[in-house]
Amino acid sequence: MEEKLAATDKLSTSKDWEPLIVAFFCNWCTYTAADLAGVSRMGYDPNVRVIRVMCSGRVDPQFVLDAFAHGADGVLIGGCHPGDCHYVEGNYKTLRRYLLLKRLLRELGIEEGRLRLEWIAASEGEKVSKTINEMVEQVRALGPLRLTRKFKEWDAELATLEVEAQREEVAVHV
Amino acid sequence: MSDKPKIAFYWCASCGGCEESIVDLAEDILEVAQAVDIVFWPVAMDFKRKDVEAMPDGSLLATMVNGSIRTSEQEEMAYLLRRKSQILIAYGSCAHTGGVPSLANQFDKEQILRYVYEEAPTVANEQKVRPQPRHQQNGTAITLPEFRGLVRSLDQVVEVDYYLPGCPPTPKLLKQAVLTLLSGNLPPKGTVLAPDTALCDQCPRKDTKPTDLKINEFKRPHWTQIDPNTCFLAQGIICMGPATRAGCEAQCISGNMPCTGCFGPTSRVRDQGAKILSSLASSVNAREPEDIEKILEGIVDPVGTFYRYSLAKSLLRAKVTR
Numbered sequence: 001m002e003e004k005l006a007a008t009d010k011l012s013t014s015k016d017w018e019p020l021i022v023a024f025f026c027n028w029c030t031y032t033a034a035d036l037a038g039v040s041r042m043g044y045d046p047n048v049r050v051i052r053v054m055c056s057g058r059v060d061p062q063f064v065l066d067a068f069a070h071g072a073d074g075v076l077i078g079g080c081h082p083g084d085c086h087y088v089e090g091n092y093k094t095l096r097r098y099l100l101l102k103r104l105l106r107e108l109g110i111e112e113g114r115l116r117l118e119w120i121a122a123s124e125g126e127k128v129s130k131t132i133n134e135m136v137e138q139v140r141a142l143g144p145l146r147l148t149r150k151f152k153e154w155d156a157e158l159a160t161l162e163v164e165a166q167r168e169e170v171a172v173h174v
Numbered sequence: 175m176s177d178k179p180k181i182a183f184y185w186c187a188s189c190g191g192c193e194e195s196i197v198d199l200a201e202d203i204l205e206v207a208q209a210v211d212i213v214f215w216p217v218a219m220d221f222k223r224k225d226v227e228a229m230p231d232g233s234l235l236a237t238m239v240n241g242s243i244r245t246s247e248q249e250e251m252a253y254l255l256r257r258k259s260q261i262l263i264a265y266g267s268c269a270h271t272g273g274v275p276s277l278a279n280q281f282d283k284e285q286i287l288r289y290v291y292e293e294a295p296t297v298a299n300e301q302k303v304r305p306q307p308r309h310q311q312n313g314t315a316i317t318l319p320e321f322r323g324l325v326r327s328l329d330q331v332v333e334v335d336y337y338l339p340g341c342p343p344t345p346k347l348l349k350q351a352v353l354t355l356l357s358g359n360l361p362p363k364g365t366v367l368a369p370d371t372a373l374c375d376q377c378p379r380k381d382t383k384p385t386d387l388k389i390n391e392f393k394r395p396h397w398t399q400i401d402p403n404t405c406f407l408a409q410g411i412i413c414m415g416p417a418t419r420a421g422c423e424a425q426c427i428s429g430n431m432p433c434t435g436c437f438g439p440t441s442r443v444r445d446q447g448a449k450i451l452s453s454l455a456s457s458v459n460a461r462e463p464e465d466i467e468k469i470l471e472g473i474v475d476p477v478g479t480f481y482r483y484s485l486a487k488s489l490l491r492a493k494v495t496r
Contacts, residue, residue, distance in 0.1 A: 060452055061448040061451050061452045062444055062445045065448055066444070066489055068490065093455070093456040096466050097455040099466055100454070100455040100470050101451060101455075103476055107493070108280075109494040109495030109496065145494070158249065162253075168253075
């Protein structure tokens with residue numbers, strides 16, 4: 001875990017920064033569409049890490065926050081078009097959560113463009129590649145989020161006292 | 175001094191309600207005092223920091239620290255008490271999850287100091303004087319604790335063994351915790367000493383909670399005539415019950431007020447605010463974005479409502495652009 005954090009941190013702090021986007025794609029539509037894009041040899045930016053979920057409704061808002069907290073610069077959620085959900089209501093729940101989550105994120109300082117919800121049907125391979133490319137450009141324009149680094153900066157103020165406390169502890173035990 | 179186990183209480187950034195809750199043990203405090211020696215409790219007894227410093231390391235059986243950590247002094251005390259105690263307990267919401275003080279993590283240090291010492295309507299401070307960490311007066315150096323950039327929960331500063339949740343914890347939970355400590359039969363490290371189920375489980379209105387909740391409007395409690403027998407959520411009033419740990423015995427709900435979430439999440443939840451957001455939004459009874467937005471507008475302050483006691487321990491910890 002530490003190593004992984006260090007790796008994302010390095011990625012997000014280096015000069016040649018590239019946007020890192022975590023994408024949650026629903027098994028029935030958007031993931032299939034991404035698959036179609038793949039076999040049809042449609043190109044898209046390599047900045048996206050796709051996570052397959054059974055339904056966009058499975059995307060707990062905690063997953064989105066966790067992705068940002070671990071170094072993602074953007075999060076993309078892809079689901080079936082309204083009315084097409086394999087589980088009937090799943091994507092409506094996604095839409096409702098997304099609208100409220102966007103407001104919450106804005107209040108916590110994360111720009112609107114870093115979270116995107118898109119309905120992409122299994123046949124819309126082209127839309128996958130278009131959406132990803134668009135989002136990469138959008139996030140590139142916003143710049144890096146660098147949360148892992150920010151957390152470290154926040155905690156730097158704890159360091160001096162901690163060293164002192166450890167020294168005292170050692171002194172007592174010697 | 176007797177060889178009874180030694181216990182300490184300490185108060186960091188909090189309102190004082192946790193200290194009050196210890197006094198609320200009423201006659202049970204005699205039972206506690208019979209079983210243990212309280213050797214440090216600044217709010218009630220005249221012991222000083224140097225007395226604690228003079229104790230051998232690990233000589234306290236347990237210390238209960240309430241309040242979140244905002245200043246360097248509170249950090250120093252957290253380190254000191256950690257060193258002197260076998261068991262360190264985060265007592266109350268603020269120590270457990272950051273509490274109400276951690277809502278200040280939506281603002282940076284400068285914004286807070288400027289408001290408090292210059293802009294607040296009740297402040298008269300024409301020279302805009304602010305407290306300085308170091309000051310020379312007649313050849314004497316005077317110091318004040320440093321004000322940190324972030325409010326933290328106790329376990330974000332030192333290692334914590336157990337948590338007593340609540341704003342404040344109930345005397346019943348405190349008594350149980352002390353008895354557990356004395357029994358020597360300790361739960362696994364990191365345990366929150368309250369039931370690991372959602373508050374809905376203890377709610378007297380549980381039976382009136384619809385299985386398929388459909389919310390058409392979010393109403394604020396102080397603008398609403400609340401039916402005292404029906405589930406708050408069924409009435410469109412935000413209740414944190416589904417995303418909050420049980421253990422308070424639904425005291426607010428018995429007083430006809432919805433749960434605000436002070437017991438923190440259960441062990442399966444990482445971010446209490448995201449979890450209640452998920453639950454509430456899913457239940458909104460609309461399908462078109464405009465209609466959904468219109469209903470969601472009824473949630474006036476999502477951060478303040480969903481993270482009232484837990485912003486410091488949320489996945490983002492603070493407003494990231496402060």
